[in-house]
Amino acid sequence: MFKKLIILVALAACSASAQQPILRLATTTSTYESGLLDRILPPFERSHDLKVHVISVGTGKAMKIAENGDVDVVLVHAREAEDKFVREGFGVNRKDVMHNDFVILGPKPDPAGIAGMKDVSHALKRIAENKAFFISRGDDSGTHKKEISLWAKAGIAPAGDWYLESGQGMSATLRMADEKNGYVLVDRATYLSFKKELRLQALVEGDDLLFNPYGIIAVNPELHKHVKKDLATALIEWMTSAECQRLIASYKKEGVQLFYPDIVRVEQEQ
Amino acid sequence: MLYSLKDIECRVGKFLLTIDSCELDQGETYSVVGPNGSGKSTFLNVLAFLLTPRSGELVFRGDEVNYTEDLISVRREVGYAMQNPYLFTMSVEDNIGYGLSVRGVATREIKRRVGEMMERMSLSHLAGRRHVELSVGESQRVALARTLVLDAKVILLDEPTASVDASNVETVERTVLELCKERSATLVISTHLADQAQRMSPNTISVVDGHVNR
Amino acid sequence: MDYLGDGLAGAVRIIVSGDADFLSIVSVSLLVSLTSTCLATLTGVPLGIAVAQHRFKGRGFILMILNTLMSLPTVVVGLMLYSFLSRRGPLGEMGLLYTRSAIVIGQWVLAFPIIAGLTAAAVKGLDSRIRQTALSLGADAHQASWVFLREARYGVFAAVVAGFGRVFAEVGVSMMLGGNIRAYTRTITTAIALETSKGEFAMGIALGLVLLAVALVVNIVFWTLRGRTE
Numbered sequence: 001m002f003k004k005l006i007i008l009v010a011l012a013a014c015s016a017s018a019q020q021p022i023l024r025l026a027t028t029t030s031t032y033e034s035g036l037l038d039r040i041l042p043p044f045e046r047s048h049d050l051k052v053h054v055i056s057v058g059t060g061k062a063m064k065i066a067e068n069g070d071v072d073v074v075l076v077h078a079r080e081a082e083d084k085f086v087r088e089g090f091g092v093n094r095k096d097v098m099h100n101d102f103v104i105l106g107p108k109p110d111p112a113g114i115a116g117m118k119d120v121s122h123a124l125k126r127i128a129e130n131k132a133f134f135i136s137r138g139d140d141s142g143t144h145k146k147e148i149s150l151w152a153k154a155g156i157a158p159a160g161d162w163y164l165e166s167g168q169g170m171s172a173t174l175r176m177a178d179e180k181n182g183y184v185l186v187d188r189a190t191y192l193s194f195k196k197e198l199r200l201q202a203l204v205e206g207d208d209l210l211f212n213p214y215g216i217i218a219v220n221p222e223l224h225k226h227v228k229k230d231l232a233t234a235l236i237e238w239m240t241s242a243e244c245q246r247l248i249a250s251y252k253k254e255g256v257q258l259f260y261p262d263i264v265r266v267e268q269e270q
Numbered sequence: 271m272l273y274s275l276k277d278i279e280c281r282v283g284k285f286l287l288t289i290d291s292c293e294l295d296q297g298e299t300y301s302v303v304g305p306n307g308s309g310k311s312t313f314l315n316v317l318a319f320l321l322t323p324r325s326g327e328l329v330f331r332g333d334e335v336n337y338t339e340d341l342i343s344v345r346r347e348v349g350y351a352m353q354n355p356y357l358f359t360m361s362v363e364d365n366i367g368y369g370l371s372v373r374g375v376a377t378r379e380i381k382r383r384v385g386e387m388m389e390r391m392s393l394s395h396l397a398g399r400r401h402v403e404l405s406v407g408e409s410q411r412v413a414l415a416r417t418l419v420l421d422a423k424v425i426l427l428d429e430p431t432a433s434v435d436a437s438n439v440e441t442v443e444r445t446v447l448e449l450c451k452e453r454s455a456t457l458v459i460s461t462h463l464a465d466q467a468q469r470m471s472p473n474t475i476s477v478v479d480g481h482v483n484r
Numbered sequence: 485m486d487y488l489g490d491g492l493a494g495a496v497r498i499i500v501s502g503d504a505d506f507l508s509i510v511s512v513s514l515l516v517s518l519t520s521t522c523l524a525t526l527t528g529v530p531l532g533i534a535v536a537q538h539r540f541k542g543r544g545f546i547l548m549i550l551n552t553l554m555s556l557p558t559v560v561v562g563l564m565l566y567s568f569l570s571r572r573g574p575l576g577e578m579g580l581l582y583t584r585s586a587i588v589i590g591q592w593v594l595a596f597p598i599i600a601g602l603t604a605a606a607v608k609g610l611d612s613r614i615r616q617t618a619l620s621l622g623a624d625a626h627q628a629s630w631v632f633l634r635e636a637r638y639g640v641f642a643a644v645v646a647g648f649g650r651v652f653a654e655v656g657v658s659m660m661l662g663g664n665i666r667a668y669t670r671t672i673t674t675a676i677a678l679e680t681s682k683g684e685f686a687m688g689i690a691l692g693l694v695l696l697a698v699a700l701v702v703n704i705v706f707w708t709l710r711g712r713t714e
Contacts, residue, residue, distance in 0.1 A: 024582060033682055055582055055663040069571035070581045172681035197683050224571060226579060320619055342624045350620040356613035359635055368631075369621035416621065 024071040032056035034189040058141025069224030077142035091217035096262040104204035107181040121154035131162040133182030138165025189258035278326030301467035302460035304477035310460040349422030355413030357401035494686025513671040520591035532603025553597035558656030582663035590657030595647035606639020
């Protein structure tokens with residue numbers, strides 16, 4: 001009875017939509033909110049006559065959704081978690097797509113005095129010692145995973161009144177840090193996208209530890225029979241194609257490049 | 271003979287109404303008298319075919335009423351104005367026309383007859399009003415008009431002037447009697463007022479403690 | 485002050501120019517909310533009437549459940565349905581998560597108890613003489629039921645409006661089950677959540693104005709109808 005009703009409801013709601021094939025991509029907020037996907041997905045949608053439904057969440061959530069088989073493919077940034085995801089058989093065909101880096105932003109008065117530091121661990125220690133506000137994503141996103149690993153490397157277990165977990169997306173967390181005059185770890189793409197609206201400034205950047213690679217992974221069709229394996233493969237091929245990689249390289253905000261393609265760079269270096 | 275009731279027992283909740291024997295003739299008028307709570311309304315509900323007796327026999331126009339069947343056709347021969355009437359959330363005219371419209375009478379005909387009846391009952395000034403704008407007395411007169419407009423051969427009125435202003439009681443009584451005479455209709459009117467019973471009919475049926483005596 | 489002023493001015497521009505994203509969001513919202521409200525009406529009104537009019541075993545239990553569900557936070561409904569609709573869940577093979585249907589189902593779960601519960605309350609509050617009066621005036625059983633429903637109409641309509649109001653303004657179910665996919669499952673409320681976090685206040689305000697306007701229109705329609713026919 002319940003099931004019949006659900007089918008009825010489903011039919012009622014579906015009847016209106018045109019029947020183009022749909023590929024579901026779960027991705028991190030940074031690729032979506034920066035506007036990059038709006039640049040690189042439409043050509044793919046046109047050439048394959050399909051619709052990509054983008055579900056923009058944190059990396060952790062994206063991989064969880066993929067684990068459950070509720071999407072076909074994920075684009076995320078958390079290398080260790082990605083490897084584990086593939087190792088445990090949830091994903092296949094993982095490919096590097098692009099990278100950029102993380103930046104630590106802080107208020108102009110810089111109460112912890114970290115401006116210009118090259119060593120992230122050192123900078124984090126100073127923030128903790130000074131008990132300056134630090135706003136963490138706290139949402140198991142790629143940025144959050146990165147932040148936790150940075151604290152671990154610095155040998156600090158962040159806790160206390162000064163350490164705030166927003167539990168929200170990158171842009172909301174940036175906004176919170178801006179309002180509270182706190183420090184925050186952010187991927188460069190999101191930072192540049194919102195730079196104009198922020199009073200916060202980039203204080204620490206350039207450390208190798210701040211490297212931020214993005215990877216794309218297809219959901220394992222062995223595990224979830226319904227996933228659109230061919231379309232997912234096509235998307236992965238597109239993302240790693242020279243054409244798409246050039247689009248990524250050319251995507252700029254305020255004249256600054258947000259993401260650096262992995263494949264094109266390799267080609268250039270060879 | 272219009273009604274013939276024999277050995278009827280009718281139960282409403284804990285209340286029990288019994289009728290040993292009672293006959294009503296076509297074209298006559300009857301007053302049902304008795305104190306409040308004695309069972310007058312229950313008796314009228316039986317006559318209106320709205321209650322099903324537990325036992326006994328009710329003959330209407332020579333046919334025994336079969337309560338297992340749909341009684342809509344006999345119910346429609348009766349015009350019944352219940353005590354403490356309910357007016358629907360409609361205009362006064364639509365309320366008065368309701369019984370005609372469920373009988374499938376044409377809209378134009380309904381309008382004509384409703385207008386006529388409102389005039390006779392001195393209700394014309396209420397045209398276009400909504401039921402919530404009426405006083406209790408006006409409501410009762412509208413409910414009465416709603417029943418009288420039906421042109422039924424049997425008219426059952428339960429305490430029809432209980433909330434009507436003293437100044438209007440006479441008009442109501444006169445109109446009811448006139449109408450019954452014109453249509454040679456049978457009138458059964460319940461009242462707790464002895465003088466009203468006298469004015470309306472020499473035939474009295476008394477109801478005492480749930481027992482009907484003709 | 486400029487901050488707010490700019491947002492408002494931008495919002496007006498978006499509405500006046502008929503921005504494509506804006507229109508798509510509003511139409512998705514209306515589509516899913518109206519669909520779910522219709523379904524909840526078709527199911528909730530009969531249940532409400534049945535519960536109010538008939539005494540049967542389990543009636544008190546149903547009323548209790550309805551009242552509990554009425555105040556259920558939308559995110560709880562979202563979470564429960566998420567676990568049902570996910571591929572890992574019992575209804576997973578239908579692939580409904582992150583579709584409009586999923587939102588409609590979730591919103592149906594939200595609106596149904598409200599519509600059923602308020603209908604039950606409205607019908608119970610009706611005068612017990614209605615049916616008897618209709619019968620005494622020569623109505624048959626169907627006509628009596630019809631006039632009974634007619635007397636209940638404001639209560640039922642108010643129940644439907646309340647149900648629509650809840651689903652149109654809810655964000656939990658739409659976000660969790662719909663996934664906020666652009667031009668597909670992005671509703672007014674999920675878009676506002678997104679736009680605010682992105683700092684796009686103009687779009688957020690424009691959509692907020694639509695929410696406000698719809699609430700106003702619904703109320704005006706309701707009171708006008710009520711005033712005309714009471």
